[in-house]
Amino acid sequence: MTRTGAHTLPAMLAARADLEPDRVAIETFGVGTLTFAQWRGAVDTAAGGLLESGLRRGDRVGLLFTSRDWIEYAIAYCAVQRAGGVCVPCPEQAPAADLRYLLDHCGAVGVLHSAQHPAPEVTSWRRTLADLQGPPDRAGSVRLNAGDLAQILYTSGTTGRPKGVAASHRNLVAGAAARGGRRPLAHSEHFLHAFPIGTNAGQTMLVNALDAKPAALTLPHFTPARFARLAEAYRVGSIFVVPAMAIELINSGALTGRDLSAVRLLGSTAAPLPPSVAATLAGLLPRAVIVNYYTSTEAAPAHTAMIFDPKRPDSVGRPIAEGLMIRGTDGEPLPTGEVGDVWLRNRHSRHYFRDEAASQAVFQDGWVRMGDRGRVDGEGFLYLTDRDPDVIKAGAHKVSTLHVEAALFEHPDVLDAAVLGVPHPVLGTAVATAIVARSPLRASDLRAFLLDRLAPYEVPAHVVFVDQLPRNPAGKVVKRHLSPLFTPEGEQAGAAVRRSVHVER
Structure with a gap:
């Protein structure tokens, strides 16, 4: 695979495969492993097959895979982009009616799916990776631009209809590009997560698999005991969870009595981590820093990060790389300490696909309205008061x-x-x-x-x-x-x- 551009995920894969072809990129426990060379080769073949099938630049393709299929999903994701298409990751457990809505809303031309997860009959074609055996060099003719649309990821829809959040290639790699030359999470050979495909957290883990030093270790289905056993057996250095998983790990006792001394980082995302839960994790993992990441599907990769501090148990931290602002109802910035709408800075902003009115309310001049209320203290730490609708x-x-x-x-x-x-x-x-x-x-x-x-x-x-x-x-x-x-x-x-x-x- 030749480089497809300076700012794309397929280019990151090409560079990593050139440098470390035999290094494992992803391992799904009990399913298999994927090296960078295997990943690149499978992407070339699948991208060639997509182009042979008539995929055109900008065509949207739904991706319907289960947590057992992380290896297939990673190949399909990069193959669609390599061929100039736009990935639409779908929640694996969404009802058929919801899937039809997502695929119809974005105008998907087809669906790539695993053999175990048939696609709804709403698009013009439905295929598995085994159906895409095209000439690998065919994708070499596609030249991607950093500003091209690369992904549409739908929100969870907790307060209404899911919205399609559209991201460019430049946006997807921005977090990795900001890290500099040293690869992140370099303190172990594996990082562990159990995030579902079709979520913003899962998307972040896919970028980590391309960019971080350790291999991404996943499991087909999250259970606290199995998750903790893998962390111990693989001497995992970094663990990523959502608060619900952290609560299950604590309440089940799965972390007790295990040698988890290799864990240096436990990162929690998707929702604020309750202070008492963070404090309990710090006690169970005394050699690890407990980090609460605050972002959203709309704002990614912009985020705040907070290493748990008993002096600031309620804070979600300070912004990483970008900016943070609290605005009043008139849209003007508020002074330190006053509660208002939380906005994060994202230079490579996303937008709502086919929803201009909603986009104008949330994405403004490189700033993203988070939908949360909060305040910032004199040292720049953010404290959330609530979700605006809550x-x-x-x-x-x-x-x-x-x-x-x-x-x-x-x-x-x-x-x-x-x-x-x-x-x-x-x-x-x-x-x-x-x-x-x-x-x-x-x-x-x-x-x-x-x-x-x-x-x-x-x-x-x-x-x-x-x-x-x-x-x-x-x-x-x-x-x-x-x-x-x-x-x-x-x-x-x-x-x-x-x-x-x-x-x-």
């Missing part, structure tokens, strides 16, 4: 769900928790919480515990206990699925309704 307006007070959740996680019998607002005839909105408990717990005892940590108006007026919280594939709680539990009908249905709240697939 702020609870209880009478004259505004309640941060993040603050209440952090207090709930301090209770020794709370395994998992989510806080939301529910209608109230007088206050307008009341604070409610859904709890996964370690052992039987009375709501009155929980409220008594919280009164030492929260203002009276912050203490949940409604408490329900559930078997588990509904989460999307990215690990975020889908709070709209909890709302029915706090209606009169839901309360009358009792335990039967509460037990019906399961993980969203």
Whole structure:
């Protein structure tokens, strides 16, 4: 493969394959390994097959793979871009109706999928990598530009219809280019993650596989015990999780009694890591730094990073490479300490595909509106108060769900928790919480515990206990699925309704 441009992921693969052809890039435990030379060769062949099949520059191609198929996915992803196409990673567990919406919205011409994951009949063609055996040198005629559209990644849709976030080649490699000559994560031979394909976190791990020194180690399905066993067996130096995984690792006891002395970094992303969870991780992994990364699908690769500091347990850190700003309702920057809308700087900005009105509200002159409320202290550390739609307006007070959740996680019998607002005839909105408990717990005892940590108006007026919280594939709680539990009908249905709240697939 010849270089396709100075600022593309296929060019990164070509350079890495030239330097370290026999080095393992990706290993999926129990499935197989992929070296850089194998990756490049398979990409050339698949890209040639795509071009022979009539793929044109700018055509969108859906990618439908499971977490077992990270090797196939990595090949398909780079092959589509190598052939001049645009990748559209699809959530592996999305219902067929949602997949049809995504593929129709972006105008996908076809779908590449694994043999175990058939594609919906909505595009003109559906193929596996085995169907794409074209001449490898055919892709050499394609010259990519850094500003070309390279990927459309759909948001999780926790508050409405998913939006297609479009990124250029330049945007996708910006994070890697900013690192300089030394390869990141150089303290071990493997880094470990279990992020699903079709998420922003998963996309970051694919770039890491191309750019970082160690091989990317994945597993077909996340379970706390298996994840911890792999970290120990492979002497993993870096672990990447979402808060839901971190909570499972702690609550299951999977990290206890293992030799995890090789772990130097545990990075958490996708949602703020509750301070008590971060503190517990620091105790279980005493040789590791616990880092909370704050970004979004819209803002990537711009982010803030915070090494857990007991003096600043609630902070999500300071911006890396780019800028951070708090704006008021009039769009003007706010002084230090004042709460407003959080904006991150991204010089190589993304945009919403086929949604100009929404793009104008979120992407402005290299700045990205995060959809969160927060403040910055005198040293530049960011503190989130809440997601903008999640702020609870209880009478004259505004309640941060993040603050209440952090207090709930301090209770020794709370395994998992989510806080939301529910209608109230007088206050307008009341604070409610859904709890996964370690052992039987009375709501009155929980409220008594919280009164030492929260203002009276912050203490949940409604408490329900559930078997588990509904989460999307990215690990975020889908709070709209909890709302029915706090209606009169839901309360009358009792335990039967509460037990019906399961993980969203």
